[in-house]
Amino acid sequence: MIKKGEYGIYQGKEYSIIPEGSGKVTLRTRDKAAQGAGFQAAGLKKNIFIKEIAQSELENAYEYTPYAIFKNREFIIEGVNEADQTVILKSIDPNTVDELGFSSLGKYEYIKTVELGEVSISEKKSPILGFGEK
Numbered sequence: 001m002i003k004k005g006e007y008g009i010y011q012g013k014e015y016s017i018i019p020e021g022s023g024k025v026t027l028r029t030r031d032k033a034a035q036g037a038g039f040q041a042a043g044l045k046k047n048i049f050i051k052e053i054a055q056s057e058l059e060n061a062y063e064y065t066p067y068a069i070f071k072n073r074e075f076i077i078e079g080v081n082e083a084d085q086t087v088i089l090k091s092i093d094p095n096t097v098d099e100l101g102f103s104s105l106g107k108y109e110y111i112k113t114v115e116l117g118e119v120s121i122s123e124k125k126s127p128i129l130g131f132g133e134k
Contacts, residue, residue: 002080002121003064004066005063006018006019006063007063008025008061008129010053010059012059015029016028019128025054025058026050026052029048030049031049037051058129062125062127062128062131063128064123064125065123065126066121066123067121068089068120069119069121069122070089070100070114076090077090085116086116087113087114089111089119090111092108092110094110097110
């Protein structure tokens with residue numbers, strides 16, 4: 001599974017997070033067992049559970065940014081279709097995309113759908129919310 005977005009460590013476990021401002025963070029999980037730890041169903045969504053905590057309760061916070069290496073070049077991942085085993089790559093570099101057969105998505109945006117087996121997928125993990133700063 002490709003991770004994308006903001007995550008935090010709370011009580012030793014990683015959760016998707018939504019920074020709410022004013023020093024608050026909402027934790028999100030699909031783990032039903034979290035209900036025993038104070039998580040509640042997120043409105044009408046019965047399979048997502050949330051819990052609001054103080055940002056200071058987080059042990060760490062970071063953002064995952066996935067990317068793909070295709071033909072020895074790095075590209076943004078716009079989407080993944082696991083059923084078709086394809087990935088949509090995105091770029092803003094017109095020179096690279098002309099060489100590799102990308103099509104125009106809009107002004108200065110180019111995309112190409114390729115087989116998952118043609119790319120190497122990885123992710124960058126960057127600190128957020130003041131974590132990782134000295």
